[in-house]
Amino acid sequence: MATPTYTSLATITLGSSAASVTFSNIPTTYRDLILITNSKVTDSEIEMNLIFNGSSTNLPWVRILGYSSGLTTSSASNPYPTTGITGDGVQILQIFDYSATNKHKPFLIRKSFGTISWSDTIAGRYPSTSAITSITLDPFSYNLASGFTASLYGVAG
Amino acid sequence: MLIPLGFLAAGGGGGAFDLLESQVLSSSASSVTFSSLSAYASTYQHLQIRAVWRGARAEADDDLLMRFNSDTGTNYSYHRVGTFNASSVVSAATTSADKMFVSTGSGNSSTANAFTGVVIDILDPFEITKFKTVRSLGGVASSINYLQLISSSWRNTAAVNSIQLYNYSNTAALSRFSLYGIKGS
Numbered sequence: 001m002a003t004p005t006y007t008s009l010a011t012i013t014l015g016s017s018a019a020s021v022t023f024s025n026i027p028t029t030y031r032d033l034i035l036i037t038n039s040k041v042t043d044s045e046i047e048m049n050l051i052f053n054g055s056s057t058n059l060p061w062v063r064i065l066g067y068s069s070g071l072t073t074s075s076a077s078n079p080y081p082t083t084g085i086t087g088d089g090v091q092i093l094q095i096f097d098y099s100a101t102n103k104h105k106p107f108l109i110r111k112s113f114g115t116i117s118w119s120d121t122i123a124g125r126y127p128s129t130s131a132i133t134s135i136t137l138d139p140f141s142y143n144l145a146s147g148f149t150a151s152l153y154g155v156a157g
Numbered sequence: 158m159l160i161p162l163g164f165l166a167a168g169g170g171g172g173a174f175d176l177l178e179s180q181v182l183s184s185s186a187s188s189v190t191f192s193s194l195s196a197y198a199s200t201y202q203h204l205q206i207r208a209v210w211r212g213a214r215a216e217a218d219d220d221l222l223m224r225f226n227s228d229t230g231t232n233y234s235y236h237r238v239g240t241f242n243a244s245s246v247v248s249a250a251t252t253s254a255d256k257m258f259v260s261t262g263s264g265n266s267s268t269a270n271a272f273t274g275v276v277i278d279i280l281d282p283f284e285i286t287k288f289k290t291v292r293s294l295g296g297v298a299s300s301i302n303y304l305q306l307i308s309s310s311w312r313n314t315a316a317v318n319s320i321q322l323y324n325y326s327n328t329a330a331l332s333r334f335s336l337y338g339i340k341g342s
Contacts (some may be wrong), residue, residue, distance in 0.1 A: 002338060003175060031207075031333075062243050064240050064246055064304055071246055073246050075243035096272075097209045097333060102270075103272050104268075104271050106296075107274065108276070121306070123296025123303070125298045127268075127271075157333065
């Protein structure tokens with residue numbers, strides 16, 4: 001029997017700048033999470049911390065970035081696999097098996113920032129067997145800008 | 158700003174994106190198959206598979222492969238763009254293969270507890286007037302780093318009635334494969 005899925009859990013839109021935004025008490029009844037943001041921040045282009053369960057930890061990630069000057073690939077392990085910009089763009093973060101307690105959590109990020117000519121794709125991993133119950137987006141030393149939006153969805157599985 | 162979800166989370170909805178089936182491996186398995194898919198043809202236009210997988214072979218990496226309707230003939234084509242350990246962006250293509258590649262990721266010798274996430278879109282699987290197109294995006298960051306965007310084709314106009322997913326050896330326990338239907342207008 002088909003199960004309706006892709007449930008909207010919460011949406012926020014900032015009417016004024018904020019240091020960070022956190023989705024907390026995420027229910028564990030879904031299989032995957034999808035977070036869609038426009039990633040507007042108060043500086044031109046900065047790394048943004050992706051924090052799970054309130055504790056900043058290194059997140060291994062690998063990326064392919066297409067930008068105005070070409071194509072590049074890189075990998076790292078740090079708390080900021082994602083980015084914010086002052087212009088318009090869209091970022092989709094998919095977290096697989098986020099509530100599982102027997103595996104690490106793989107995630108995929110796709111970003112398109114037309115104003116700076118970026119197309120960015122990232123695969124990463126939250127290296128913990130703990131269920132993810134909160135997600136925080138926190139730009140380095142800057143703020144999320146007025147007009148920042150984030151929508152969190154639960155996907156049954 | 159703190160957004161507590163708890164009681165605010167809404168359930169159900171009856172939209173266009175439905176979970177059809179899900180398989181979680183309690184032990185390693187030679188393959189995962191979704192069958193009798195014709196039952197969904199009258200309701201859904203497209204299919205999506207969301208998977209978290211790990212190969213069971215004692216290697217750092219493994220490939221996730223896919224076939225339709227048990228077709229083992231050289232009726233598949235695919236093109237892959239990706240990075241392997243971030244050394245460079247590479248691409249590869251095959252026009253006559255006996256299977257589709259849909260993901261490359263962690264084998265059983267990679268970082269413990271590291272699984273590969275992949276989203277596989279199968280467009281118009283039940284149309285009998287066209288070949289079948291597949292798009293997948295997946296990757297893993299562990300002792301090996303893979304990120305790939307793959308386009309594939311099954312050169313057959315038959316409706317898809319079964320989907321088989323498998324690794325070179327077995328697929329490890331705790332791997333999960335979920336099948337979704339997407340309605341048309």
